[in-house]
Amino acid sequence: MFSEAYYLIRSRADGSYLVAHPHAGKDANAAQSSPSFLLLFREHFDALSYLNTHASEVADRFSVESIPGTQIDPLLKRWSFTGIGVVQDPLIPRVEFLTKGST
Template sequence: MFSQVYYVIRSTTDGRYLVAHPEINSETTNSTGYLLIFSQDFEALSYLNTHGKDVANRFAVESVPGSQLKNLLKRWGFAGVGVVRDPLLPTIEFFAQI
């Protein structure tokens, strides 16, 4: 995981990352969210163009080395990551930060 490069989607207007806020149950809602990460840059672009075509021009895809991922999660206060396995459906696996 540390040697791999991941791709994230970031707003060009305010610098925020694209996150997911899954509802585990009605009583527990995580306000910080899970950072969505992709294994390839074209998957991130495909996700953005499929699910946000009206606002796609307001976002950019950035690469993040796996070695910096943990620091990024801490700095922004994310609950963990959401690994997007299929950008078209989308299929996302959520992993909490340890």
């Protein structure tokens, strides 16, 4: 996992990353206090497919960035994410959630 490059979706407006709150439901207030998982994509085109499928009306407000696997842990710590969500299928979407180990 650490030798691969991954792709993230980031807001052009405020620089925040696209995250998932799997236990928050549709309540926006609950999402703010629930665990957040940084969404990672294995391919650049998967991230673009996700944006175009699920947020086509605002896709121009986001950009896709690459990150080496070695930089994931520092990013999780800096932004206080609970873990990562690796998007397996951007069209459905199907996401595999992984929590970071405490060290």
